[in-house]
Amino acid sequence: MDNRDMIVALTPAERDDALKSLSGWSFDEARGALFRRIEFSDFSEAFGTMTRIAIEAERRDHHPEWSNVYNQLEIWLTTHDAGNAVSALDVELAAKISTFIM
Template sequence: MEKLTTIEIEKHLEKLPEWNYADHAIHTEYEFKNFKDCFSAMSRIAFECEALNHHPDWANTYNVLNIKLSTHDAGGVTLKDIKLALAIEGIVEEEE
């Protein structure tokens, strides 16, 4: 999969307003009501990651989930990252 240009990434991020581009990756942060809701979203996201065979760099602290996506083999953001970000957005919207 080919790495996207900055212009291509910014165009895709128009559909992902909660995400930003920095350090060769796209990033977002979600805040949930509590740890249980955060962990529930992470579990649902994990199934989507497995289905797409693409796994985020992520961390949570209590009710906050930080996600960073890039395609390591390509050295930056690819369409694979955009596809996973869109899926994550759908999952998080369902949780809310």
């Protein structure tokens, strides 16, 4: 059995509890995902952070949905293998992403 077969969505209460420890993150009701908008000093800082996130996401085999315009980055985290809902994988990646934000 693949580890992905055991991934389950967090309950709304579990998700809300997890968000209490994730400064700057919220729940995007429309997308059913953890969400964070970050503004950097310039494009290079935004792109450098995206690169660090991409390396970490690839290492975890868990990838964000994101959008970048100049110095702004928007990130949505959801788990396709949990029915496009928030799982522990999203909470863990959000916590790691937060360490990349200066």
